[in-house]
Amino acid sequence: MAKFLHVADVHLGFDRYNSKVRTTDFFHTLWDVFERYAIGTAVDFVVIAGDLFEHRMIQPAILNQAQLCLQQLEKAEIPVIAIEGNHDNCPYGTKTSWLRYLSDWGLLKLLEPDPGDVMYTHWDDDTKRGGYIDLACGVRIMGSNWYGAAAPKAIEQISQAIAALPSGPDSQILLFHHGLEGQIARYSGALRYRDLLPLKEVGVDYLGLGHIHKHYTVDNWVFNPGSLEANNVEESSFERGALLVEIMNGKVKAQLKTDYQQRPIVRLSLKLRGQEALQDIEELALKTINQSIEQKQIAPEQQPIVELRIEGQVGFERLELDTRQLQNRLQTHCGALIFLLKYEVDNIAYGTPIADDADRHQIEREIFNDLLSANNVYKKRAQPLAEGLIDLKERQLLGETEKTLYTIVEQILK
CATH class of the missing domain: 3.30.110 (Translation Initiation Factor IF3)
Known part of the structure; x- marks a missing residue:
């Protein structure tokens, strides 16, 4: 039996709300999750299903946070397998990413399918390149890229590539950063469940997703842990966390872990x-x-x-x-x-019915009365105040002096 931790959508470097303290929350959360549920439970490996970072371009302090968390696992001899998400894949116009940097330094293994004819090559520890890896604990892990709207087509290609792989361990895991329809409102571009079925047909036992920040599972086969921290107040209502998983001969037992350091x-x-x-x-x-x-x-x-x-x-x-x-x-x-x-x-809006044949004075009186009735301070005296305002208006039109008008206002408000 193999035991592993599945996290996704960590978003180190989160910088909304313009709070440095809030940014460090995401680091402390990841550190605590790794300490409790990876090291504390002695897992065989950890998988990160995309969006380790909030931005493609990151500050040195954020890179340092990632290194510290991953070094914590390195000391415990727990390997980390990762894929890129839409937030942390290669910046436009470049051929590398900060996940690639961490992979080149041996802090994680970034699985990247080859875009050529041979989609999956085995992980090479010397070149630190590969699309899949076979672990000694009896698990094969396959990676994927961020495909966006092309995800359904990519699934067809991935399925064919998996079918062509040599036989290996009894349990197969695929990491895929994309969302499933029907899980949250106002999310366009989600995959339909039937889009995923070719992956099941070629032997994927555990489809490890990321991207949607809410936890969900489907048929004990599709697993999405959700984000570790809420990225906005709306997400505070989502069930989310880290999945602690046991897998043996393709049989899966997954538990969502939520008891770790989070900002209330x-x-x-x-x-x-x-x-x-x-x-x-x-x-x-x-x-x-x-x-x-x-x-x-x-x-x-x-x-x-x-x-x-x-x-x-x-x-x-x-x-x-x-x-x-x-x-x-x-x-x-x-x-x-x-x-x-x-x-x-x-x-508060008041609208007293006014007769069709009402004259100007009647209309003015009702409008003044409605406006005053909508105010807590004046509503109890709305009618006499309305009469006073009409009188004030008439006097102003007759050319009364400002001093006289101010005197009338004072009398009205007594």
Whole structure:
């Protein structure tokens, strides 16, 4: 029996949200996963099914992170087999990648099918080149490239190439960086399950995928671990992690491992009904945040990522709320590393029916009344205030002085 760890979509160098601390999260997560589930369980090998890096061009510090994690496995004598994903394949106009660099230095084995007639050549430790490798633990691992929209055609070619390989170990693994349809919404270009079946027919026992950041398995044959860390707050709801797998004579037992170092993410919603005063919003937001953090038992030192979505209707001019100031105060209060405030509200709209034969004065009175009724501060006095505004308008048209008009405004607002 062979035991291995399957990870994908690590995305070292992640730099969204403009946070250096968040970037290092991805390094600490990978280190912890390797320590717990590769070294800690004494696996025979580790596979990385694409997107080790976030970008094709990386900073020296990010390369150093990858080297440190891989050296950790090298010291434990655990080989790493990898393929390129769409994020870390060769930059345009070049013939190499940073995964190729790591492979040339012996920190992993990058499996690359040959684009020529002989698609799969056996891994050569001297040249550090090859499309497949036979391991002493009784497993054959075959690699693939990033094919994008050409994936269905590539599967046909890969299947033919696998069928032409010499006989080898009893268990066969293919690493393939692509997504399967129906797993997440709004994802175009996904493969259909029937597109994959030629691979099963030629003896692939474990199809190890990457690309989609959500864990899924199909027929105990297709396996996608998902990303190790959430790349955005939407992904925090996905089940994802690392797959710890046992395989023997083509029989597979895979367990998803999620108990490792990750940044907590809290997504909250505050629904307004139009009855709240402007000064009440912060208090309501704080209450919503405190309840969630307490429920999830998040300690202050964990510095979560928090998203608060304020939605619904407000009884004041929506732009009166200083969202930047509110966001800063809420972030300071809860100690969030990143605080995302989504302010998506509408003003309460009133539309009193107006008769077809209404004159201008009636129309003006109803419009003033509707506008005032939609504001929490003025709605209880909407009718007398509307009369006052009409009077103010008439006086202004008659040429009253500004001093007189200001005096009238003060009287109206008493």
